Amino acid sequence: MALLEFARGLRVTFKNMIxxxxxxxxxxxxxxxxxxxxxxxxxxxxxNGLERCIGCFLCAGACPADCIYIEAAENTPxxxxxxxxxxxxxYEIDELRCIFCGFCEEACPTGAITLEPIxxxxxxxxxxxxxxxxxLLEPPRDLDKLPA
Amino acid sequence: MSWNxxxxxxxxxxxxxxxxxALFITVGYLTLAERKLxxxxxxxxxxxRAGPFGLLQPLADGIKLLLKEPILPREASLGIYLAAPxxxxxxxxxxxAVVPVxxxxxxxxxxxxxxxxxxxxxxxxxxxxxxxxxxxxxxxxWASSNRYSLLGGLRSSAQMISYELSLGLSLVSVVVLAGTLxxxxxxxxxxxxxxxWFLLLQPIGFMLFALSGFAETNRAPFDxxxxxxxxxxxxxxxxxxxxxxxxxxxxxxxMVTISALVTTFFLGGWIGIGTGIFYTVTQAPWAQLLGVxxxxxxxxxxxxxxxxxxxTLPRIRYDQLMWFGxxxxxxxxxxxxxxxxxxxxxx
Numbered sequence: 291m292a293l294l295e296f297a298r299g300l301r302v303t304f305k306n307m308i309x310x311x312x313x314x315x316x317x318x319x320x321x322x323x324x325x326x327x328x329x330x331x332x333x334x335x336x337x338n339g340l341e342r343c344i345g346c347f348l349c350a351g352a353c354p355a356d357c358i359y360i361e362a363a364e365n366t367p368x369x370x371x372x373x374x375x376x377x378x379x380x381y382e383i384d385e386l387r388c389i390f391c392g393f394c395e396e397a398c399p400t401g402a403i404t405l406e407p408i409x410x411x412x413x414x415x416x417x418x419x420x421x422x423x424x425x426l427l428e429p430p431r432d433l434d435k436l437p438a
Numbered sequence: 439m440s441w442n443x444x445x446x447x448x449x450x451x452x453x454x455x456x457x458x459x460a461l462f463i464t465v466g467y468l469t470l471a472e473r474k475l476x477x478x479x480x481x482x483x484x485x486x487r488a489g490p491f492g493l494l495q496p497l498a499d500g501i502k503l504l505l506k507e508p509i510l511p512r513e514a515s516l517g518i519y520l521a522a523p524x525x526x527x528x529x530x531x532x533x534x535a536v537v538p539v540x541x542x543x544x545x546x547x548x549x550x551x552x553x554x555x556x557x558x559x560x561x562x563x564x565x566x567x568x569x570x571x572x573x574x575x576x577x578x579x580w581a582s583s584n585r586y587s588l589l590g591g592l593r594s595s596a597q598m599i600s601y602e603l604s605l606g607l608s609l610v611s612v613v614v615l616a617g618t619l620x621x622x623x624x625x626x627x628x629x630x631x632x633x634x635w636f637l638l639l640q641p642i643g644f645m646l647f648a649l650s651g652f653a654e655t656n657r658a659p660f661d662x663x664x665x666x667x668x669x670x671x672x673x674x675x676x677x678x679x680x681x682x683x684x685x686x687x688x689x690x691x692x693m694v695t696i697s698a699l700v701t702t703f704f705l706g707g708w709i710g711i712g713t714g715i716f717y718t719v720t721q722a723p724w725a726q727l728l729g730v731x732x733x734x735x736x737x738x739x740x741x742x743x744x745x746x747x748x749x750t751l752p753r754i755r756y757d758q759l760m761w762f763g764x765x766x767x768x769x770x771x772x773x774x775x776x777x778x779x780x781x782x783x784x785x
Contacts, residue, residue, distance in 0.1 A: 296751065306479050307475070307478045307479045310481075311477070311481050312481050312482065315483070
């Protein structure tokens with residue numbers, strides 16, 4: 291009988307009402323993400339504080355969206371930034387063009403650029419979403435660990 | 439000329455202001471309650487960002503509607519286009535005028551009824567006003583000069599006219615049982631038949647009235663006229679901003695009115711614990727307050743039913759809707775009328 295079916299349906303929605311909602315209240319709560327989630331890029335350093343990026347342009351070459359812009363410069367004895375011959379003086383990623391595929395992370399020979407589980411990328415304008423090296427670089431480790 | 443001459447006017451004005459104020463606030467928060475309840479029934483939260491527990495959401499919605507660009511279609515028939523939402527709201531407000539929200543009391547030397555107007559033929563008045571509701575929809579649809587609006591409006595008006603029949607007929611049985619056309623008298627009758635609500639004496643009548651009420655207010659599962667998937671918005675497609683807000687509020691006000699009518703005719707109106715025993719004309723204020731409380735509780739319960747049904751049932755197809763109204767509800771209404779009349783005449 292149709293009435294019985296209505297009653298069964300009503301019972302379902304009523305039971306749902308009693309159960310706690312499954313919503314995750316962003317931004318107060320965050321969804322737990324897998325470790326290898328491809329979010330925003332981070333430029334890493336070695337343990338001794340030197341930058342890993344040697345300005346080899348492999349990541350820019352691998353990028354399908356052509357969103358990485360690099361200008362390399364020579365390491366000098368006075369100013370040694372990375373552990374190789376060159377370092378990236380300018381390193382910009384246009385996060386709006388990026389498709390978060392992770393090819394740059396796979397192409398990098400030193401493990402400098404990785405995609406981290408950082409998903410908070412929004413702004414009201416396009417300009418601030420071109421991330422510069424300073425914004426991407428991870429902060430130096432404890433000062434105690436840096437070489438004297 | 440003394441104050442006594444103006445007495446009915448003053449009484450009417452005060453009651454109207456109170457009822458209007460209460461209705462608008464109720465309708466505003468009904469929209470929030472619906473969204474939150476719908477959400478909970480779908481295992482999610484309803485709106486909870488605008489103010490604590492989303493309590494400022496109706497205000498936010500109102501401001502949003504105010505700030506929208508008021509579009510005016512070039513081909514629209516201006517006067518009718520602007521008047522149509524007002525007609526819908528007018529109908530919703532006027533039908534509330536005869537609903538008693540509490541037992542009568544004496545003040546300043548006269549018996550005061552807790553309804554805006556004490557109309558002896560209240561049911562006739564109600565049926566007439568409810569029929570006018572169709573105009574709000576069909577005039578808006580026609581004046582919009584838009585084929586989607588027209589189709590939606592025609593569907594909606596045909597639906598409303600069809601279900602008005604069973605609505606009225608289900609009330610006939612109530613009238614026969616109560617012996618009066620006055621809503622106040624009908625509530626009284628439910629008290630005098632030993633605290634028996636007409637729900638128990640007229641289960642089929644209740645079901646008929648409730649279903650027809652859902653169809654009259656274009657609410658799920660009879661909300662085909664607003665089916666965005668099919669009609670891009672139906673009769674209110676060409677209405678933007680505050681004009682749409684007027685239709686929207688009118689729809690919720692109709693919901694409240696139908697709930698109030700169901701409560702009055704089938705759920706015993708303001709009758710409840712504390713009002714039954716004490717009923718005489720000379721009242722302590724307790725009976726009135728309790729009466730209003732019970733009335734509000736029952737209306738709230740039926741509004742919950744409205745929302746619960748919307749969350750559960752899928753939309754009825756238009757031809758199924760018409761078939762149901764004419765071939766199921768109407769014969770049932772006649773049958774109900776017949777049986778009730780027989781029962782009353784034989785006892």
